[in-house]
């Protein structure tokens with residue numbers, strides 16, 4: 001039975017429809033938007049004797065011999081002749097049908113790369129077909145499409161051509177002239193036909209670089225579809241009803257009064273933006289962005305109190321236990337004496353405590369629930385949820401983010417916080433349906449962090465440096481190497497590093513913090529570090545997000561070359577919070593990959609999170625940056641966020657115009673690009 005099932009599965013995975021689905025083609029009309037990767041010029045024939053090595057040619061000749069040879073491995077060798085010269089066609093993978101087609105006496109037209117072989121010029125793995133003498137040459141460039149195993153270019157070309165001819169509606173214009181003309185955009189049909197079969201005088205480089213006006217039109221259309229989809233999403237949200245949470249300042253005023261510092265201007269500004277959103281009946285979806293240490297937590301706390309004093313509940317979610325716990329402690333301290341009951345919920349809470357917390361949340365007795373993603377599991381009922389706050393939003397994967405959006409946060413207001421700034425192009429595209437508030441100013445009294453790159457060979461010097469720092473009362477984070485493949489190995493490394501430093505720095509206290517520790521133990525170690533009893537804290541990346549110990553003024557990161565840019569920036573942000581001069585030492589091990597070198601250079605040269613994120617986007621590309629690669633959600637296919645900034649802006653304006661003046665056209669446009677099925681990825 002098992003085998004039977006397997007065989008049907010294989011079969012099912014290999015129908016033409018399956019192959020096309022892998023290319024994103026699920027409807028006949030999708031072929032129209034399946035655009036070539038590049039082109040081949042098959043409009044000329046080169047005499048066999050004139051073929052030069054090192055590029056692609058098209059040739060024609062008569063088969064004078066075809067056989068299978070076995071040295072050095074099995075291969076099909078066909079000898080062509082055109083009266084003046086001969087040329088070998090060589091195939092290492094071939095079907096019997098191909099061998100048959102290349103029968104002696106047949107006239108064959110072949111296109112492929114040439115090289116100098118043992119017996120003269122040869123073509124390896126050309127595409128070819130048998131022709132009658134005098135068969136005319138194409139008068140267009142030949143498209144090469146993205147394809148998948150088992151689907152030949154030849155077949156794909158036919159399918160595309162058939163779709164182009166089938167239904168004029170596939171090629172209909174979705175943009176009104178007043179959108180097209182001022183922007184000098186080509187007609188849709190003209191552009192699509194041009195891209196599928198460009199004339200021979202087309203500039204191949206403009207086509208390859210996707211700078212040709214025909215490409216411009218298609219990229220514009222794609223970006224427009226994205227903008228329309230985000231805007232429609234946004235409109236749908238605006239129609240939903242959230243509770244109005246204007247607040248009566250009974251709680252917020254008290255928190256303001258007891259803060260040990262004055263808010264920065266930027267904090268005041270974003271608090272104002274959030275205040276206004278909360279007072280409205282439209283669910284807020286706001287992203288609060290601010291570099292590491294810019295003070296987002298207090299902004300969240302004030303927003304939470306406004307919701308609570310309006311009679312609603314607040315859920316505050318953090319990506320790790322350590323961070324959630326720290327928020328819990330910090331907020332509980334800030335709120336002490338105020339009439340607010342805070343509940344703490346995490347996955348690892350003992351059953352009894354968890355039950356108690358759940359009951360308090362469910363009955364509404366606890367107005368403020370703080371925890372990890374455990375907060376948004378099914379068993380948790382938040383009957384009067386008015387505001388959901390997600391800290392370090394970028395740390396949640398795309399899937400979790402989508403789940404969160406769909407989950408019954410229902411129509412509560414949402415505040416997402418992130419220390420990873422979104423580069424402008426992403427903000428305009430993938431994040432366009434969110435409102436963004438930016439804290440662009442640091443609290444006063446921060447000292448810049450000096451960053452040093454040090455080779456692993458000089459590790460002993462660094463240990464001495466740490467010893468001196470400890471002696472002068474400073475506290476140090478020593479970050480363990482990241483081992484993504486194995487949490488177990490990472491743990492072993494952390495334990496070994498802790499043992500090493502305990503031995504080498506015997507006169508000081510070295511603590512250890514890693515993800516596998518029991519929450520209580522973690523909390524104890526953290527508390528010891530906060531109180532200054534621990535001098536050096538050996539930690540895995542559990543400290544990456546949000547941990548706040550102002551007295552820590554030095555950080556050593558081992559194998560810094562293994563970390564991502566955003567991670568390095570976040571880690572480094574753990575120091576430089578107090579007024580002492582801080583430093584971050586990036587230990588690296590050679591040899592390093594080019595990408596690792598590029599990352600370390602960026603982190604060494606930049607302190608500004610925005611610039612680092614921009615560089616990160618350049619190095620990794622948007623798919624990785626957004627964490628979308630694993631999610632399978634489609635990113636843009638044709639437009640390029642780095643090069644097409646102006647097009648993104650144009651598409652954004654056009655989307656607004658279109659929705660206002662001709663919503664039916666907007667619908668048709670979306671139908672073409674998204675077919676009402678797929679969705680562009682959202683923040």
Ligand code: ADP
Nearest residue numbers: 261262263264292293294295296297298443548
């Ligand atoms: P992040 O934005 O990285 O989450 P936090 O909210 O953790 O930053 O704030 C970092 C530190 O700065 C905390 O100790 C916080 O209490 C402090 N802080 C926040 N706002 C101010 C301010 N306006 N003046 C001084 N310190 C502040």
Ligand code: MG
Nearest residue numbers: 296297391546
């Ligand atoms: Mg934070």
